Amino acid sequence: MSFQVFGIPVSRGVAIGRAVLVASSRLDVAHYFINEADIEAEIARCLRARDEVARELSALKVDLPEDAPHELAALLDVHLMLLHDEALTGATKQWIVDRHYNAEWALSAQLEVLARQFDEMEDDYLRERKADLEQVVERILDALAAESGKTPRGAASVTQRDFAGEDPLLLVAADIAPADMLQFKRSVFHGFITDIGGKTSHTAIVARSLDIPAVVGTREASRLIRQDDWVIIDGDSGLVIVDPSPIVLEEYRFRQRQSELERARLARLRHTPxxxxxxxxxxxxxxxxxxxxxxxxxxxxxxxxxxxxxxxxxxxxxxxxxxxxxxxxxxxxxxxxxxxxxxxxxxxxxxxxxxxxxxxxxxxxxxxxxxxxxxxxxxxxxxxxxxxxxxxxxxxxxxxxxxxxxxxxxxxxxxxxxxxxxxxxxxxxxxxxxxxxxxxxxxxxxxxxxxxxxxxxxxxxxxxxxxxxxxxxxxxxxxxxxxxxxxxxxxxxxxxxxxxxxxxxxxxxxxxxxxxxxxxxxxxxxxxxxxxxxxxxxxxxxxxxxxxxxxxxxxxxxxxxxxxxxxxxxxxxxxxxxxxxxxxxxxxxxxxxxxx
Structure with missing residues (x-):
């Protein structure tokens, strides 16, 4: 069902694409596409990281002192169970196969899907297990970073790949720090939406320097929009349209083409004093x-x-x-x-x-x-x-x-x-x-x-x-x-x-x-x-x-x-x-x- 979210327009233009939900704590995770020939190797890399975390957790369980609270051993069992749950590992592999996401990105994408499911559970105990899931994924991400010789945080690379015919991607997050925004200068994202922020926050300023459409201050966008939803960002009015109808989609595609023509016309003034x-x-x-x-x-x-x-x-x-x-x-x-x-x-x-x-x-x-x-x-x-x-x-x-x-x-x-x-x-x-x-x-x-x-x-x-x-x-x-x-x-x-x-x-x-x-x-x-x-x-x-x-x-x-x-x-x-x-x-x- 189509719906609209209103925010503050901070960078003009129209962007149309699929939503990529990323938690603020995982914005520095590498986001890049892999080649078809590298899919199996990327899945293997993800599974190696999972197995490494499993070994670490199993060793921790074996080394628990005799007087350790029994709840601690039970917690490690929960983490091991989540680690091997097909809802996490199987679906992560599917992101790699279907969307050509790198392992870190695929894990983060599936975590956002599962986190939403946990949030909607009525049982308090089950709902609180989201924190355990997040800890498990963080361990896998750290293992992936260690394998590639990178530090777990702040060392992600963001690369651009020209995917002819692939859907453009739009970033949706609660907030994006200015330092994280710098990672998008050569990124795969064509626009972004945040829950917080103002017209002249430094995040908005960097968005304008990237010249990509952006809307901030939506308050609820990261909660309402789901992973892979089709989204339109209207950076001129501060409007976000989720799951647009074919008529609305065509109207905004026309506006995109008009904007590109206007930019080309203005570009001719480059050498004019x-x-x-x-x-x-x-x-x-x-x-x-x-x-x-x-x-x-x-x-x-x-x-x-x-x-x-x-x-x-x-x-x-x-x-x-x-x-x-x-x-x-x-x-x-x-x-x-x-x-x-x-x-x-x-x-x-x-x-x-x-x-x-x-x-x-x-x-x-x-x-x-x-x-x-x-x-x-x-x-x-x-x-x-x-x-x-x-x-x-x-x-x-x-x-x-x-x-x-x-x-x-x-x-x-x-x-x-x-x-x-x-x-x-x-x-x-x-x-x-x-x-x-x-x-x-x-x-x-x-x-x-x-x-x-x-x-x-x-x-x-x-x-x-x-x-x-x-x-x-x-x-x-x-x-x-x-x-x-x-x-x-x-x-x-x-x-x-x-x-x-x-x-x-x-x-x-x-x-x-x-x-x-x-x-x-x-x-x-x-x-x-x-x-x-x-x-x-x-x-x-x-x-x-x-x-x-x-x-x-x-x-x-x-x-x-x-x-x-x-x-x-x-x-x-x-x-x-x-x-x-x-x-x-x-x-x-x-x-x-x-x-x-």
Whole structure:
């Protein structure tokens, strides 16, 4: 029976395919297709892992001390029984044969099917056996990982295989951490759905960078959707359709084809300079997570990297921080890939919804703070770990010898922080001089994402070369809204007069001081805000490479002088809806995106 699930649209487009349910704890399990010739070998690999776990459990049972509770032996018997149950092993083999899933993926898929069956049982005792099943599967997965020389967690590979005629796959999960999202850059999934998350959560941001349709904040999707269900993701409206009728399916396939044609048309603007109708040249930079993303930025027509989120170099590493040399090679690769265009590297922004696998001893003391978004994160964390911070600064400065690099500091709110940063830079430069490492001038900038920084911007501008407005956090902190919490997502309003006042004044003050200013938050990549930001005097936008063509098209049709004339009326509006109407009336043709 067909039904619909509603959520928050975070990445545009339409995706149609079969649902793959994955529990958050198993997102780092390898997901890849195997060849027909490898099916028997993959089944054998799965059975070897099962037999290894059986030997371990049997040995544990034999070695139980005489005074051990008899319940413990009974529990081991239950695990052994589940291990050899045909509902697990037989069905897992069927996933491998029918769908060409690798062993780890097949096990995870069958676990989701069985877990749903356990949840629907009326008997409390039987329902609680789901935990035993999960423990058994985790043991098999660990055995598979050990056999392949991988650690049980964080070491999964995700590969792409072109399966002509095979059904596309859509990921359904309770949540996907930003670090896990990086595994999908070359994955088999064409879209994803999560129960939690907000429009500008970092998971959503990475989804847009992958340019795949996504809907978050559905609350119940992972419970309602079943393994292998046919699903439509409408990333434009936030609608998920499960088991669609043939008529609905054909309608959405038509929309898919239209979207592909529109993308092809916009792609022709790649080499067209972003210049407004009245001759204002606009910089369109790209936001990237990894050095390999730089090539996509060049292909999209970016004029530089406006935000390199360096924290993604620190994730999926089992808690091991990247060395100075490893970071240097990553920054160097990004600089060289941009072919002389500037690269703005943001120092590590760890914390809130982007925790490390294993924090330092200092961070562990703050691991369970009530509100991590306002805790020890970003520059606060870097200054609390000075050796780590200086290591990153050395890597960045060393990479500057290979191209133009700008250094961006996140979450600055105090002049004392700026002074500490400048002192760290001075010390790093001396260390590099002593070691004989080459480096060039690196411009220093701060992110304006805390209202205090926007209010005290004249003081900050005396110490820095440029500023970048991070609208995602600026909106969050101005309106006291957790942007990852779908329960208050309707209150996250980029059109709020207070938000617009802070952005407009920040742009004006930076321009008046002769300092460059850009916007690197999600507003920069949304064509609904392009005219508004142009009217405020913004001349540098930074966004995901996939968003550049549509924003460029908007710029080519804009008259910045006429837009600026309407700005006072826009900022004087009391109602966000009225503000949106006024902003769009200055630009002419854009459609309003409602945030309520």
């Amino acid at each position: 972003a210049v407004t109708m009245d001759g204002e040249r606009i910089e369109l930079h790209a936001n990237i997570e990894l050095p390999t993303d730089a090539e996509a930025a060049v292909v999209a027509g970016a004029t530089g990297v406006g935000l390199f989120r360096s924290e993604f170099l620190f994730m999926n590493r089992d808690g091991e921080l990247p060395s100075e040399d490893e970071q240097f090679e990553a920054y160097k690769a990004a600089v060289e890939a941009m072919r002389g265009m500037p690269v703005t590297i943001r120092t590590v922004d760890i914390g809130a919804d982007k925790p490390l696998d294993r924090m330092s001893a200092n961070e562990l003391r703050h691991e369970h703070v009530l509100n991590p978004a306002m805790g020890l994160r970003a520059i606060r964390w870097s200054l609390a770990e000075p050796s780590m911070f200086r290591q990153q600064l050395r890597a960045i400065y060393r990479a500057s010898a290979f191209g133009k690099i700008r250094l961006l500091i996140p979450m600055v709110a105090h002049l004392a922080e700026v002074r500490q940063i400048l002192e760290s830079i001075k010390r790093v430069q001396q260390q590099l001089n002593d070691a004989g490492h080459a480096y060039t001038k690196v411009e220093l900038g701060v992110m304006i994402e805390i209202p205090a920084a926007a209010v005290m911007l004249p003081l900050l501008l005396k110490h820095v070369d440029f500023v970048s407005i991070g609208t995602n956090d600026l909106i969050q902190y101005t309106l006291a809204i957790d942007r990852a919490d779908e329960a208050v997502a309707h209150l996250y309003d980029p059109w709020h007069p207070a938000v617009l006042q802070l952005i407009a004044s920040s742009i004006a003050q930076a321009r008046a001081a002769g300092k460059s200013v850009s916007v690197c938050g999600e507003m920069a990549g949304d064509p609904a805000f392009t005219d508004l930001l142009l009217s405020m005097g913004l001349r540098s936008f930074s966004m995901h490479p996939a968003q550049i063509p549509s924003v460029k098209q908007r710029i080519l049709r804009a008259d910045s002088a006429k837009l600026a004339g309407a700005l006072p009326a826009i900022l004087a509006s009391e109602d966000p809806q009225e503000t949106a109407r006024l902003a769009l009336s200055t630009g002419g043709q854009a459609a309003v995106r409602t945030f309520h």
